[in-house]
Amino acid sequence: MAEAAARKRSRGGGGAARRAERTSVQVETARYIERNIPNMELLDEAALEMIEEHAETVLEEVGVNFVQNPAALERWRAAGANIDGERVRIPRGLARELVKTAPSRFTQHARNPAKSVEIGGNSLVLAPVYGPPFVRDADGGRRYATIEDFRKFVKLGQICKWLHHSGGTVCEPTDVPVNKRHLDMLLAHMTLSDKPFMGSVTEPSRAQDSVDMAGILFGKEFVQENTVMTSLININSPLTFDDVMMGALEIYAANNQACIISPFIVGGAMAPVSVAGTLVQVLAETLAGVAYSQLVRPGAPVIMGAFVTSIDMNSGAPTFGTPEASQVTYGAGQLARRLGLPFRSAGSFCGSKLPDAQAAYETANSLNMGLLSGVNFMLHSCGWLEGGLVASFEKFVMDADQLGTLHKMAQGVTVNEDTLAMDAIREVGPGGHYLGCAHTQANFKTAFWRSEVFDYKPYETWSEEGARDTVALATARVQKLLDTYQQPMLDPSINEALNAYVAERKASMPDAFS
């Protein structure tokens, strides 16, 4: 009971500190994270070398398929690969050589220059969930996502302090024809947010629309000389590059826009059931994909991605926040650093159907691992639910709040005469307390990270206020943030031009729903 007693003692004091103003809703955006802490190097040198050697063997002997893409085969042939039908076998060392022209870091510009981000090196950029066809909130339950849901998420992303990036398909607006969705999504990111965003990848023509609309927003010349979009190119694991994704990659690379080149792997299904085997395949796939981007345009900005999770062999369902997923991510981060490439992995991953304790354990496991594994771009960093089938409003703000802990952890520990606090220790002495001392008074406002969602009140107060769980607190938080939302200023002529572009493109196509 000694610890409970001591805890009570701590609640007794703190008058001065408690008189501090209550923190109101934050409207500023935190700068992208620059890590001041070491990465966790899980695998040793010998293990990494074996994986690298075997990945070269996979590229040389097994090869990769570039599907329905004669131009890609021709590029590979010219570079020295062996082509057999759609199979591309890459001689040992060739992919690694080609990868060398990819930049180790690049700037993705936002229309608000203060929100531009650096991707690579010791940076960590946080972007929201991507791709769910469903949304969920406490009031409406689980339902197909609409463009209105999409806009609400973009607004939340704009106002959440710890998110650096507006993302891409934060949910699928299923009420908009499939061939026109990208236009509405881009328009929302460009007008409702001033954070950086992602382009469309579901058809090469949609990638071109993304580049054209970015040209209106940033100016055409600016776009040709600078990176203003980072888009998600998934590899069809195992070892397959389809023509739709590659077509989008070709457009983006040719226009100097960034791509995440990323296997999507449920371990045991799309890759070997072992962590080491999965890492061999991840490395082979990303080497081939990044090398191909450099064949399209040497120097095109790319990110080495690894979306890898484990599987429940009982149900066949992917499982999240598991140790094997963490082990792959730690290892993939090490491999990316050895290649000098920016790294994308981790996120608010969970398999749970609800934003409950399962969701939070799984998510926290992945977020912590993401920070320590050296991730530079974290897609899905908030809002992911039910294996990515659902974007959850409550979980979006819960996760986005937790992202604050990554910022603080990444700062590391400052050790100097002020923080060593000898004056305070002398002032207080044995048996005293620090709440009122000069050092505490000077530093308490910024000393400790504080959640804007969680409940820190005494049990009695919490009970009187309705004994709310985290979901109920998050429901209130979603509304509070949306009430605070203000649309960022945009030149009216640009706004008009963007809307005209969307209207014209929509009018040029019949609706398609599949």
Added chain:
Amino acid sequence: MAEAAARKRSRGGGGAARRAERTSVQVETARYIERNIPNMELLDEAALEMIEEHAETVLEEVGVNFVQNPAALERWRAAGANIDGERVRIPRGLARELVKTAPSRFTQHARNPAKSVEIGGNSLVLAPVYGPPFVRDADGGRRYATIEDFRKFVKLGQICKWLHHSGGTVCEPTDVPVNKRHLDMLLAHMTLSDKPFMGSVTEPSRAQDSVDMAGILFGKEFVQENTVMTSLININSPLTFDDVMMGALEIYAANNQACIISPFIVGGAMAPVSVAGTLVQVLAETLAGVAYSQLVRPGAPVIMGAFVTSIDMNSGAPTFGTPEASQVTYGAGQLARRLGLPFRSAGSFCGSKLPDAQAAYETANSLNMGLLSGVNFMLHSCGWLEGGLVASFEKFVMDADQLGTLHKMAQGVTVNEDTLAMDAIREVGPGGHYLGCAHTQANFKTAFWRSEVFDYKPYETWSEEGARDTVALATARVQKLLDTYQQPMLDPSINEALNAYVAERKASMPDAFS
């Protein structure tokens, strides 16, 4: 939508894997963790040296108080410290010198030798929550704990696979007189579990009862020659050692039984508001405490503890799973390793009133950090709720399940010709899937850690089964585990002697309730 599509594909396969037997309730106990992964070294050499230098200054110039303990003052005086009233000022380097006789690792024996644990080096031993006066479950809500609750927790601890240790005061049995509780608690640990356990520290006479009862259980000679208890000695931070805790420490050390010597610190209240200043104080306090244990008996087994958390300066409440708490733990782990002492920290810490998402985020942050910071003994590793005021039945099994992820992470990644899986990659090739291949069939049963609590079912099945959240799943798990519980065999004569000891001691004292 590409990731969602790929995910669906993964659900389609896996017939062979899904035909595997469903995992039943586990009754075996996992061996304590031996880490095969590096520790996270957050602070650099220069920072650690500054902290060490300042801790020596604190001991030399500020000193520590040993309250109402003339014998302790005499021991310190004889060792070369400067005594002024109850203040003990320890010349630079003296405490560090005395600490050298403490073992860097030791064995705590269980009555079932297969469950004995190694504490120190690369080990991690997991013990349940300690100290809450309240319990909570979904059916009964929050209420004062009773001895029946206590026994239920001991039974759960015995049957939870990933717990290595039965703990101590898993909850306060408030229906038993305060001067007799320790007898019933010890009897429960000794008879309902065969895992290692902790002794009483709330009075020196209760520590003596613990030693005497251990003598009945293990044999008196065995106890004199071996460590069979690890008990929790809290320092009254800042810099104060009270006579009750020190009295218990003296009994245990004299009898070669282990103690965790641990500050209990809410940062900003019992220590400076800065991480570096807190580390200075933690090191000064533990140096003084461990040195004192070695004055009582050179070679007595001890653990350097650090219970440190942050504070919400708005409400004065301690906050858990925060970045500052992690930073202190990482740093304290480094300091403990430099002293060659076993290290205790981290746990299933949370401030939430319910086992909800807040509780799980906070807990997962702390558990992950505990693994990576090199903790050797993790008290409170499951069941902690509401800042430690409540032991939660549901959270106990939820946390205990998550402890499985630490075991798997700690194994590290095995890289050899089998795990590199080249045969599987060749067999499957581009575009195939791995679910049926030989490598998967040979390895899938042990490849991926799997929760025994979480829901991995498809949405439709989960809905039909009642759309249960984690708490509801955990309620069912608690009951399933208790139904499976079997009391471990104990020699009837020992059982009789233990009961007789308890009866005799109870009869010798009037009831006391405060």
